[in-house]
Each structure stands twice: as structure tokens, then as C-alpha cells.
Amino acid sequence: MRRLLPVTDDVTDREWTLAELADAYAYPETAGPWLRANMVSTLDGAAQHEGRSQPISGSADMRIFGTLRGLADAVVVGAETVRQEGYRPARAREAFARRRAAAGQTPAPAVAVVSASLALDFDLPLFSAPGTPTLVLTGAAAPAERVRAAQAAGARVLIAGTGSAVEPERAVHVLAEQGLTRLLTEGGPRLLGQFIAAGVLDELCLTVSPMLTAGDAQRIASGPPVALPKRFSPASVLEEAGFLFTRYRRTDMGGMNHSA
Template sequence: MRRLFPVPPAPPATDPAVGSGGAETDREWSLAELAAAYAYPEPDGPRGTWLRANMVSTLDGAAQHDGRSQPISSAADMRVFGTLRALADVVIAGAGTVRQEGYRPARARAELAEARRSAGQGPVPAIAVVSASLELDFSLPLFTSPLVPTLVLTGAAAAPDRIAAAERAGARVVIAGDGVGVDPARALGALAELGHTRLLTEGGPRLLGQFVTAGVLDELCLTVSPMLTAGDAQRIAGGPAVEVPRRFVLASLLEEEGFLFSRYRRD
């Protein structure tokens, strides 16, 4: 079963993501329909970028189970995951998430290749790893065999030998902070200077919390998984709380097999 719950202003009836008035069907959302539903808006912020986050959470707020997001995901969630990657110029992830989730280079999707060419994009998005220490395994395929060079975002105080190790592996090191860490706004500005304006972050929770606290997140794509886990798993965003909660507005809501795919944009 699948549904689209349009939120005013609703898409036109001819939009492939709407179909015949949001009627229920028993087929899955196609990649073409998802690409239309999740198309990037024109960047309108001061950096000329649009940063969206893609996260998954259980009904009781867990962003992971046994340290990974895969157990609370689904086939439909993975299609959304792949579509969001295919639309982005760059995928930003924290070093901890890269390790825990076993990140590999982004793969080309033939179904969306023409759309990327028309948008002036390369065959796949670059992966940008945020790391203060650069304690990463540079022998992994993420660094040795991507279709486009992997980026490493770090601070000016990063160890020179680790920077050299990253560059020897083929990664491009981007300094985006004056100290040991990365400044979120400066990171987005540095990515924009490289021509990356359609930005996607997949967390983890600590990195997403930094983007939220810095006020640079434009959109949250949140999958609500119809599962309960209890325990003490992380939420989708961690770190210090913002002084005043930030209001986002619901842009669209899709459903498939009990999973809700929500899209919230900054107000």
C-alpha cells in the first residue's frame, strides 16, 4: 500500500508523485516519482546552498539499533535513501557514521543518470567525511576507488601527517575550521566554492546536532519507522540544545508499507 498526503500548497494533479488524487495503490514508489517528490528547490540562503538531512527514527525516537540504522530501515526507505543521494552534489557524513555504517563510494544509478547530466552534475555525488582527528582507514574503497574523489572536512589544527595520509589515498582535504574541529557554516561555504550547492547530510546524530545548533539546516527528510525498540539509542540529533526550538513546516508526506516519509523545510 502507498499513499501521498499532500500538504498545502499541493502539487498539481499531473505531478507523477501525486498520481490520481493520492489514491491508494498496491505498488511501490518508483525512483522517478521519488525524484520528482524530492527535487531540490533553488538555493536561497546566504551561502547559495540548500542543506537537507536524511534520517530514520523508530516510533519511540531511536535513530539506531545496535549502533546501526539498517535494522530500522526498509526497502522503501532505501529507495528514498538512494534517490536523495542521486539528487545531491555531495553527501556529508560524520567520521563515526562512516565507520559504523561501513560507508562505500556512491554508486551511479542509470535511472537517474540523465537527470544528473541535465542538472550539470557528475555521475555520482562526492562523499564528504567530517573528521577532526582524521583517524580514518584510508585503505578503504571510500578513499581508494570512488568515481569522484572523496572529500575530508577538517580543522586547521589537524595533524599534518594525517592530512598527508588522506591526500596520498586520493582524498581532497578541505579546511573548514580554525581549530581542531569543523565550523558548520564554513564547511557549507567551502563546499559551495567547490561547486557543491545541493547538499545532503546523513548524520550521524552528533553532526546533525551541530548543523541544527548552527542554524544552517534547510530541510529534514525523516523516515518514521513503524517499530519500537526501547533501550537508550541515540535520537536523530544530539549535542547541546538550541536556545529556542526552531520551527519547520511540513512540505510533503508519503507512506509505504507503514513507513512514513516526511519532508520538513525551514519556516
């Protein structure tokens, strides 16, 4: 792996340690929550191949995936992605234990699933056997029987919307109220599109995979277009085996003080 941006005199291509990656991707010091997204895309814009992101990923991408999880308080993910990708609980990793303890974090990040209908299989290990209790973000009008099913499975249900849908800004605020301010979303595309449209995404970590797939796969974000494109600026670029690991931050402020 080598750093392309910021430009330095050290252009050595070598394997980075997890500690070096953690330093490179450390969350900024902010007064409020910081929401970053981690996504992968092919050269022609596909976020998936045959419905999953794994085929367009690589070993270095998975190291960064693990690093970003190792730094987060909570991983925010959409219900459809939970179903498609077979999500499991985030696991505690010894490589991040000291760093997490010093930051006052739990040994592993919580997974926060966003779902209006709560049409989820609560027998999955994500709900039945997490090291850190799984959170479910839903609206106030969520089906009562599904709320009870989630709670019976051991999940913590958090209300993040006045109707049936989850409101992105409210979701960020509710998680921050739980002390979860270092937030990481891994999608899917619809959830990321909602965060973008609501103006609550602070940072995008985008892996550009050196592959072409054609077809009609989803982009990294979907949903209604925003009225004005959101402008982000590059913070860093790493490269390994043809993969580009880019990091972009919003240009209008150093981090959002999200409010309800």
C-alpha cells in the same frame, strides 16, 4: 506508496517509480546551497538499533535513500558514522544519469567526511576506490601527518574551520565554493546536531519507522541543546507499509544563502 501531504485526489497505494520519487524530492531553486538531512527514527525515537540504522529501515526507505543520493552533489557524513556503518563510495546509477547530466552534476555524488582528528582508515574503498574523489572536511589545526595520509590516499582535504574542529556554516560554504550546492547529510546524530545548532539545516527528510525498540539508542540529533527550538514546517508526507516518509523545511526562509 501513497501521498498523504500535500492532499490530492489521488490516494492510490502503488509503487512509485524512481523518476516520481526524484520529482517529489527535487531540490528547490535557490541562490545558495541547500542542506537537507535524511534520517530514520523508530516510533519511540531511536535512530539506531544495536549501533546501526539498517535494522529499523525498510525497502521503501532504501529507495528514498537512493533517490536522495541520486539528487545530491555531495553527501556529508561524520567520521563516526563512516566507521560504524562501513561507508562505501556513492555509486553512479543509470536511473539518475540523464537528470544528473542535465543538472551539470558528476555521475555520482561526492562523499564529504567531516573529521577533526582525521582518525580514518584511508585504505577503505571510500577513499581508495571512489568514482568521484572523496572529500575530507577538517580544521586548520588538523594533524599534518593525517592530512598527508588523506591526500596520499587520493582524498581532497578541505579546510572548514580555524581551529581543530569543523565549523558547520564554514563547511557548507566551502562545499559551495567547490560547486557543491545540493547537499545531503546522513548524519550521524552528532553531526546533525551541530548543523541544527548552527542554523544551517534547510530541510529534514525523516523516515518514521513503525517499530518500538526501547533501550538507550541515540536520537537522530545529539549534542548541546539550542537556545531556542528551530521551527520547521511539513512539506510532504508519503506512506508505505506503515513507514511514514516526512519532509520538513525551515520556516524562516525558503532556503539559506549561507555565508562564511
